[in-house]
Amino acid sequence: MAGVIVVFPKTEDARNIRNLLVRNGYTVAAVCTSGAQALSAADRLTGGVVVCGYKYPDMLYEELYENLPRSFGMLLLASGRALGEGVAEGVVSLAMPLKVHELLASLDMVLAQLERQRKKKRAMPAQRSEKEKKVIDEAKALLMERNHMTEEDAHRYLQKTSMDSGTNLVETAQMLLALMDR
Helix, strand or coil: CEEEEEECCCHHHHHHHHHHHHHCCCCEEEEECCHHHHHHHHHCCCEEEEEECCECCCCEHHHHHHHCCCCEEEEEEEEHHHHHCCCCCCCEEEEECCCHHHHHHHHHHHHHHHHHHHHHHHHCCCCCCHHHHHHHHHHHHHHHHHHCCCHHHHHHHHHHHHHHHCCCHHHHHHHHHHHCCC
16 A cells, blocks of 8 residues: 655644545555654655655655665655755655645655556566476477467467466466476
């Protein structure tokens, strides 16, 4: 489950940001006052955005960002002075005091960036191990031998069967080998 995690050292500040986000249609998964709480909350989610302040009782935002899963983005809300010292690469920042529309637009931007990264990652072809490649090649060889298919036809058959059955290509090849008793 993806969501927004709000992290500020003062509970009141964190709740105010959460309420603002909820009123504007965002799902806030957790409100935290320390980096450790935020990391724990992030472990329960598949991805999302951490909206946070600069410093917490146990760490700075940079340490939190370094330890977050890569499926998380960060929107840092801090004073102009703190932001003037530089912001970690990959962290989107807004100077306080903030305007609501700037916060919402920035959050939308970070969420859209995470969605693009997720889609790009899913579009990449799966990297198969040598063992998995060998299973697929054995299944294709069996189809070529017993059913007089070309390699291309055998591969297409495995792909179609895989999609029709809702299993991945390796599992389909393994099932085929088991059914045909090698």
